[in-house]
Amino acid sequence: MSEPLNPDQPPTRARPSGAGSGELEASRRTIEPIPPGAVPVMEADHISKGFGATTALVDVSLKAYSGRILALLGDNGAGKSTLIKILSGVFPPDGGTLRFNGQDVVLRNPAEARERGIATVFQDLAVCELLSVTRNIVLGREPQKGFGPFKFLDLKKADAMARSALHQLGVRWERGLDEKGINISGGERQSLAIARAMFFGSSLLILDEPTSALAVRQAGKVLDHILTARDQGQAVILITHNFRHALSVADDITVLAQGRVAGHFRRDETDLDALTDLVARVG
Amino acid sequence: MTNEPASGVARTVPSRRIVYGEALRRFMLRPESTAIAAVLILFVVFTILSPALFPTKLTYISIMAIASELGILSIGVTLLMIGGHFDLSVGAVLGLTSYVCVVLMRDFGLSPVIAAPVAVAVGALLGGLNGYVVVRFRIHSFVVTLGTMLIWRGVLIALTGGFPMTVDIPVVFKNVMSGPLIFGFRMSMVWFFAITLLATILLTRSRLGNWIQARGQNENAARNLGVPVDRVTIILFVLTSALAAVAGIIQVARFSSVDALRGEGMELQAVAVTVIGGTLLSGGYGSVVGTMLGAITFGMIQVGLVLAGAPGHFFRTLTGVIVVGAVILNTDVARRMARSKPLGGFKRSSAAADAAIQAGAAAEKGEAG
Numbered sequence: 214m215s216e217p218l219n220p221d222q223p224p225t226r227a228r229p230s231g232a233g234s235g236e237l238e239a240s241r242r243t244i245e246p247i248p249p250g251a252v253p254v255m256e257a258d259h260i261s262k263g264f265g266a267t268t269a270l271v272d273v274s275l276k277a278y279s280g281r282i283l284a285l286l287g288d289n290g291a292g293k294s295t296l297i298k299i300l301s302g303v304f305p306p307d308g309g310t311l312r313f314n315g316q317d318v319v320l321r322n323p324a325e326a327r328e329r330g331i332a333t334v335f336q337d338l339a340v341c342e343l344l345s346v347t348r349n350i351v352l353g354r355e356p357q358k359g360f361g362p363f364k365f366l367d368l369k370k371a372d373a374m375a376r377s378a379l380h381q382l383g384v385r386w387e388r389g390l391d392e393k394g395i396n397i398s399g400g401e402r403q404s405l406a407i408a409r410a411m412f413f414g415s416s417l418l419i420l421d422e423p424t425s426a427l428a429v430r431q432a433g434k435v436l437d438h439i440l441t442a443r444d445q446g447q448a449v450i451l452i453t454h455n456f457r458h459a460l461s462v463a464d465d466i467t468v469l470a471q472g473r474v475a476g477h478f479r480r481d482e483t484d485l486d487a488l489t490d491l492v493a494r495v496g
Numbered sequence: 497m498t499n500e501p502a503s504g505v506a507r508t509v510p511s512r513r514i515v516y517g518e519a520l521r522r523f524m525l526r527p528e529s530t531a532i533a534a535v536l537i538l539f540v541v542f543t544i545l546s547p548a549l550f551p552t553k554l555t556y557i558s559i560m561a562i563a564s565e566l567g568i569l570s571i572g573v574t575l576l577m578i579g580g581h582f583d584l585s586v587g588a589v590l591g592l593t594s595y596v597c598v599v600l601m602r603d604f605g606l607s608p609v610i611a612a613p614v615a616v617a618v619g620a621l622l623g624g625l626n627g628y629v630v631v632r633f634r635i636h637s638f639v640v641t642l643g644t645m646l647i648w649r650g651v652l653i654a655l656t657g658g659f660p661m662t663v664d665i666p667v668v669f670k671n672v673m674s675g676p677l678i679f680g681f682r683m684s685m686v687w688f689f690a691i692t693l694l695a696t697i698l699l700t701r702s703r704l705g706n707w708i709q710a711r712g713q714n715e716n717a718a719r720n721l722g723v724p725v726d727r728v729t730i731i732l733f734v735l736t737s738a739l740a741a742v743a744g745i746i747q748v749a750r751f752s753s754v755d756a757l758r759g760e761g762m763e764l765q766a767v768a769v770t771v772i773g774g775t776l777l778s779g780g781y782g783s784v785v786g787t788m789l790g791a792i793t794f795g796m797i798q799v800g801l802v803l804a805g806a807p808g809h810f811f812r813t814l815t816g817v818i819v820v821g822a823v824i825l826n827t828d829v830a831r832r833m834a835r836s837k838p839l840g841g842f843k844r845s846s847a848a849a850d851a852a853i854q855a856g857a858a859a860e861k862g863e864a865g
Contacts, residue, residue, distance in 0.1 A: 323720065342854055353723045
């Protein structure tokens with residue numbers, strides 16, 4: 214991460230095939246087509262949702278595959294957040310089906326989604342500000358020791374879990390694990406949340422605007438960690454309105470506009486101009 | 497506390513002055529520092545005001561009797577406040593559960609060994625009701641418990657007819673709850689210290705404690721990570737009211753009676769004690785040990801003013817001054833200290849510093865909004 218950064222250009226992982234020199238460096242030049250017969254980790258099939266008189270989503274379909282990043286692009290009000298709330302079990306769709314690993318599922322609540330391995334990282338909900346890094350990472354799944362009613366936090370084990378979670382995602386954590394959430398930068402919070410989700414066995418990562426409100430350098434680090442997650446076999450749905458970020462890491466791009474799918478592309482089939490045009494036209 | 501500077505020493509050994517300075521700076525950042533300062537200052541002031549009467553064992557015993565009862569009640573309120581809630585009904589719950597305890601012994605002839613646990617169970621039930629309403633209807637706990645405070649107080653006045661009720665309590669039970677110890681202190685002090693210790697372990701060394709802090713800091717993040725925040729809320733209310741009942745039983749053992757106004761005003765005293773103890777009003781951070789010291793502060797004011805011959809109403813005024821002073825120290829001064837640089841070669845990270853910064857940020861947000 215020491216190379217100079219172009220403000221508009223997120224840094225990319227050093228990959229043999231990805232060492233191109235385009236205007237916008239992409240994580241990998243050629244994108245393999247989805248192998249025939251591959252089962253998407255998550256498939257939304259003709260989903261629709263309305264709130265009273267307003268229609269939020271109409272006939273939206275998408276597929277997220279293991280080891281691929283699907284970027285969900287769209288302006289404010291395009292229906293992105295409604296869609297991720299459906300995918301993470303916050304509320305059910307009015308019509309259409311969700312399929313998880315090829316099977317129809319009904320997600321009754323966020324806990325059920327989480328148990329199936331669907332981890333949603335919300336932009337501003339990543340950390341508790343006065344808990345340590347360790348306590349934040351193990352929150353909700355704290356290791357305990359003792360027996361019967363006399364159970365205590367196993368703080369040593371918790372530290373080990375936190376360390377290996379961060380290590381797994383390649384997050385370099387140079388400060389202590391007792392650092393409080395308030396001293397963790399926005400980018401580090403996102404990375405920490407991704408590390409936490411993967412460590413506890415997610416197979417689908419839904420990331421809600423992970424790079425908005427971040428400085429360029431931090432955004433680059435977060436994108437880097439998203440690529441690592443993908444390489445370790447996570448299916449990633451990346452919600453963003455930053456076209457450049459989407460184009461630099463995504464394998465597939467779905468554009469939402471006014472609650473409908475306005476277009477679906479493989480990353481190498483489109484470019485910044487085409488996407489900008491599309492959104493300007495339909496949004 | 498004592499070995500903290502030593503562990504933070506960097507490669508070069510700082511001078512003794514810097515070590516002491518940094519130790520002082522860190523002490524000031526602890527949530528308990530205000531309460532310790534209050535205890536020390538009040539001790540000196542009251543000793544000067546009544547040198548013959550104040551620094552005596554009898555005085556300490558009276559202070560601890562008051563502090564123990566209020567402190568046990570306040571520990572529940574502290575945990576609840578760290579979890580991000582308020583409970584204004586604890587005073588009324590204390591009164592009503594005391595009534596239950598007295599009636600079971602007097603009118604039903606039950607042994608206190610049965611009556612006391614039943615009273616605690618009734619307290620837990622009343623707390624559970626508070627928690628259920630807060631969770632089910634998503635109403636702010638301040639409003640819910642304001643309502644239940646009025647309801648339970650009304651019920652208690654109706655049941656007692658406004659008259660005090662006395663009861664004969666077996667000496668053994670009296671002694672176990674509030675009797676004199678070998679050194680003359682009351683048993684209630686032992687319960688107080690034991691509950692302080694247990695609550696501290698719960699808060700800092702248990703999963704539930706982690707969840708309580710997370711609930712108070714970022715409810716949505718906690719929920720999103722699978723923390724059963726609603727269950728945590730209900731447990732906290734149950735615990736708070738059960739501890740109110742314990743305090744009530746100790747008072748019943750001490751006075752052998754209950755009256756319609758038992759516990760009235762203690763809900764606000766508990767908030768004052770908690771705040772003096774360094775717990776953030778906004779939740780998420782606090783100290784049970786601080787609350788213990790806050791309760792002792794309270795006891796000192798109450799006893800010290802009587803000994804100094806001050807008029808009765810002075811008590812409220814002085815308490816008010818100390819509460820406001822404590823809040824200023826705990827937020828404003830601590831925030832400035834937290835932003836100040838650690839003295840040469842020490843590490844920055846400190847829970848109290850972070851809390852002070854966050855409290856300041858919350859206050860600024862409040863002013864802006």
